[in-house]
Amino acid sequence: MHSIGVIRTPFREQAGTPIQPARAGDAVGTVILEDAYTPALKDLEGFERIWLIYLFDRARAWSPLVVPYLDREPRGLFATRAPARPNPIGISAVRLESVQGSTLTVRGVDVLDGTPLLDVKPYVPEFDAFPGSRAGWFEAGAGCERLADDRFERPCGRDSTGQG
Amino acid sequence: MHSIGVIRTPFREQAGTPIQPARAGDAVGTVILEDAYTPALKDLEGFERIWLIYLFDRARAWSPLVVPYLDREPRGLFATRAPARPNPIGISAVRLESVQGSTLTVRGVDVLDGTPLLDVKPYVPEFDAFPGSRAGWFEAGAGCERLADDRFERPCGRDSTGQG
Numbered sequence: 001m002h003s004i005g006v007i008r009t010p011f012r013e014q015a016g017t018p019i020q021p022a023r024a025g026d027a028v029g030t031v032i033l034e035d036a037y038t039p040a041l042k043d044l045e046g047f048e049r050i051w052l053i054y055l056f057d058r059a060r061a062w063s064p065l066v067v068p069y070l071d072r073e074p075r076g077l078f079a080t081r082a083p084a085r086p087n088p089i090g091i092s093a094v095r096l097e098s099v100q101g102s103t104l105t106v107r108g109v110d111v112l113d114g115t116p117l118l119d120v121k122p123y124v125p126e127f128d129a130f131p132g133s134r135a136g137w138f139e140a141g142a143g144c145e146r147l148a149d150d151r152f153e154r155p156c157g158r159d160s161t162g163q164g
Numbered sequence: 165m166h167s168i169g170v171i172r173t174p175f176r177e178q179a180g181t182p183i184q185p186a187r188a189g190d191a192v193g194t195v196i197l198e199d200a201y202t203p204a205l206k207d208l209e210g211f212e213r214i215w216l217i218y219l220f221d222r223a224r225a226w227s228p229l230v231v232p233y234l235d236r237e238p239r240g241l242f243a244t245r246a247p248a249r250p251n252p253i254g255i256s257a258v259r260l261e262s263v264q265g266s267t268l269t270v271r272g273v274d275v276l277d278g279t280p281l282l283d284v285k286p287y288v289p290e291f292d293a294f295p296g297s298r299a300g301w302f303e304a305g306a307g308c309e310r311l312a313d314d315r316f317e318r319p320c321g322r323d324s325t326g327q328g
Contacts, residue, residue, distance in 0.1 A: 001165045004250050037250065039228035042240030046300025050242075053253055064203035076206030078214075078284040081291070086168050086201065087282045089217055091255060093292060118251045120242040124302050127245070128257060129295040135288045136210025 003116035005033035005102070007054060009109050014058070028097070029109030031117060038102040041120075045099045049123035050106070052092045055116040056083035071137055079136060090115075093123050167280035169197035169266075171218060173273050178222070192261070193273030195281060202266040205284075209263045213287035214270070216256045219280045220247035235301055243300060254279075257287050 009029040031052065033041070044050065062084045065074040069082075077085060090111065097105040104120070173193040195216065197205070208214065226248045229238040233246075241249060254275065261269040268284070 001251050001253075037228070037242070040226075040241040041243070042229065043243035043301055044240055046298070047243065048298040049294055051255065053251070053255070062204075064201070065206065076208055077204040078201070079205070079207035079211065079286050081285055081288070085283055087165050087217070089165075089253065089283050091215065091217070091285070093294060119249055119253050121245055121255070122243050122300060122302070123294065123297050124245070124299045125295050125297050126299070126302070129293045129297070130213055130257060130287065131289050131293040131295050133287055133289050133293070134210070134212035135290070136286060137207055138286070138288050138290070 001055075001118060003055070003118070004037055005031060005117040007031050007052060007109065007111050007113075007115040007117055009111055009113045009115075011110075011112050014112065026107060027109050029094075029106050029111075031104040031106060031120070033102040033104075033117065033120075035102055041099055041102070041104070044096070044104075044120070044122065047096055047122040047124075049093050050096045050104070051119075051121040051123055051128075052090075052094055052106070052109075052111070052117065053119035053121065054090050054092075054111060055118055056085070056088035056090050057114075057116055058112060059083035059085070059088045062086050062088075073137070075137060089118065093128070165219075165282060167219070167282070168201055169195060169281040171195050171216060171273065171275050171277075171279040171281055173275055173277045173279075175274075175276050178276065190271060191273050193258075193270050193275075195268040195270060195284070197266040197268075197281065197284075199266055205263055205266070205268070208260065208268075208284070208286065211260055211286040211288075213257050214260045214268070215283075215285040215287055215292075216254075216258055216270070216273075216275070216281065217283035217285065218254050218256075218275060219282055220249070220252035220254050221278075221280055222276060223247035223249070223252045226250050226252075237301070239301060253282065257292070 066082045068080045094106040094108050097107050230246045232244045258270040258272050
């Protein structure tokens with residue numbers, strides 16, 4: 001696994017960063033791929049949304065139970081979207097505004113500035129959209145908190161590739 | 165990045181494997197996590213669907229343009245879900261049938277038997293479901309082909325971690 005580009009956003013630290021694109025509102029970011037990947041962006045502009053697959057490079061070590069931003073109870077890590085995972089891979093469905101050369105402008109971006117990009121995929125409703133799905137504890141208590149705090153940052157957090 | 169478990173499915177080779185869970189119908193698979201991760205599965209059963217994040221371990225080297233299973237035109241790789249990517253990471257939203265110890269039973273699974281698991285995330289419609297999204301070339305020609313052929317397997321394909 002290696003970085004194929006970088007995601008630039010207005011968010012410099014975990015505290016205050018939106019939780020998931022759906023709660024990131026109109027935050028605009030840019031995804032800057034390395035030049036070698038420009039030809040692989042052909043046809044992407046036909047998609048309204050794309051998946052950004054990226055590394056949670058500032059996540060601390062994982063633990064089996066976490067108290068998510070959206071809840072007050074300890075939950076199994078795999079039942080959350082918390083960054084501190086055995087393999088710190090994040091996925092976010094963002095709105096694609098434009099493609100210019102090797103730069104994508106996206107809207108509703110919810111990641112920290114400087115996040116390493118691993119992959120870009122088209123969002124395809126037939127494969128990805130299941131609007132009625134039952135969503136466990138998210139359905140009960142969720143809805144209030146829309147911004148992260150610092151609970152998943154390393155206590156002494158500095159840059160790190162974080163690759164597990 | 166390291167495997168945290170394995171996905172067992174009825175599909176032994178790329179040819180004949182469904183393209184995406186939405187086209188995998190009722191194919192049942194099991195996801196067997198290493199025992200160390202069992203406590204992290206708490207609360208997962210409340211979710212109707214989960215994301216499996218996995219390694220395309222039998223994909224060949226990536227190229228910027230590919231002819232997808234669902235089309236006849238060369239498309240930019242990042243505008244496709246083809247396995248042969250710079251970082252061969254796959255994501256599939258599958259239906260969660262049950263959780264027993266460290267084993268998940270899932271339905272609508274579309275990956276090769278023995279695929280290494282990297283992560284499990286809950287499917288949350290608020291974050292993940294955008295049913296009306298415009299889907300580029302998928303909307304035009306797609307719909308006929310529902311099974312993969314062998315075009316993304318390595319010509320001399322054998323097991324490999326495939327980690328880029």
